[in-house]
Amino acid sequence: MDWYICEKTEDEYLNRTAGIKAREDLDVIFKQCGMKMINLVVGEDTRTDAGIIRKIKGHIATKKYWEEKLACVHEGDTIYIQFPVRNHTVFLASVLKKLVQKNIRVVLFIHDLEYMRHIKNKSIPFKKKKRMELEEVSVLKNATNIVVHNHQMKKLMHEALGIPLEKMIELDIFDYLIGKEGEKIQERGKRKPGYSCIIAGNLDKQKSAYVYELPKDIAFDLYGPNYTGQAGGNICYHGSFPPAELPYELEGNFGLVWDGISVDTCAGVYGEYLKVNNPHKTSLYLASGIPVFIWKEAALAEFVEQERVGITISSLYEIKDIFEKLTEDEYADMLQHAKLISKRLTSGFYTKQAIEKAMK
Known part of the structure; x- marks a missing residue:
């Protein structure tokens, strides 16, 4: 029997409110x-400001909750877990270790790894580093298989964390489900007069500082929360918009996959993280049939070049x-390849491919 963990708040279960797009698609x-x-309700985390005794009790309670929910999984079964988990506990590794000892296969699908994002950050507090090791690294080491974003993440996890290469499966790129109206997006073909760049995502200045230093001679179309800059002119x-609606709202010719504090290069913690992770906005653009501009050193740059989608x-x-140099034929070629990838992304192709590999 194959099982999967679905973690949502009680409000998300009852009211079907939108959660995190990548998790919902999986x-x-x-x-x-x-x-x-297997449903796991995500409760309010009251451990943040609690004392040490209360924190430990909270982690133990979460561990017991996981054990209760996983009691239905038996020898020979496989359980798929999206990681990092929302019901997090420093004891999750021990829970998974017991499952594996019972001949239950544990497959982790990686969304984000805080430890990998800060791996080169020498100033990170010792306490925070130890917490990340307990809640992330120890869990990874106790899984049967790990679906990682790409080859670069696989390589770094092997070299820095000692995760065996044979345990890891490369996803290539996140899928982006759109729904029954997905065919309408395939009709995208007319471009705006001139060319413009789309930037979609969290536009908070601390997260995306580069957005507030954009070149003045390029047209940009911005989508997302927390924008505090001055629109007008070239911006x-x-x-x-909700993730499910966004593909129908995007206007522009290229989606921009960039992060960090600078327009000259992808710098800072978030910029460096592009070297190993798959930004979900890449999937958004391509699922919408839009070619991309991507940082040359990003892990997904190889995929973009190979698939001729940007x-x-x-x-x-x-x-x-x-x-200024791009011809209509060159853009049309990228547009056509983006439409082909869109069909894969909107049908769950890459996730299903990873699941097939995990089943072998």
């Missing part, structure tokens, strides 16, 4: 693959020259 694909769901701010760049200042 839940849908797991169900499509015939897996049985058009469209507001924020252009790799070192600096945002390169875009103007690219726009």
Whole structure:
């Protein structure tokens, strides 16, 4: 029997409110693959400001909750878990270790790894580093298989964490389910007069500082929450939309996959993280049938080049020259390949491919 963990707050279960797009898509694909769901309700985490004794009791209570919910899983079964878990506890590794000892296969699907994001950060407090090791690294080491974002993440996890290469499966890119109206997006073909770049995501200045230093000679279409800059001129701010609606709202010719504090290169903690992770916005753009600009050193740059769905760049200042030299035929070719990848992303192709590999 194949099982999957579905973690939502009680409000999300009762009112079907929107959760995290990537997690929700995996839940849908797991169900499509015939897996049985185990519901874990995500409660309010009251441990943050608690004393040490209360924190330990909280972690123990969460451990027991996991054990109760996993009691239905038996020898020979496989359980798929999205990671990091929302019901987190420093004792999760011991829970998974017991499952594996019972000949139950544990497959982790990685969304984000805080430890990997801060791996080069020498200033990180010792206490925080130990917490990340307990809640992330120890869990990874006790899984049967780990579905990682890409080859670069696989390589770093092997070299830095000692995770055996044979345990890891490369996802390639996150799927992005759209729904029954997905065919409409395939009709995208007309471009705006001239070329423009789309930036979608959290536009908070601390997270995406580069957004507030954009070149003045390129048109940008911005989508997302927490934008506090001055729109107008070359910048058009469209507001924020739910993930399921966003593909139908995007206007522009290229989606920008960039992060960090600078327009010259992807710098800072978030910029460096692009070297190993798969930004979900890449999937958003391509699922919408839109080619991308992506940082040349990003882990997904190789995928973009191989699939001919965009252009790799070192600096945002390169875009103007690219726009001036780009021909209609060249853009049409990228657009056509983006549409092909869109069909894969919107059908769950890459997730299902990873599941097939995990089943072998």
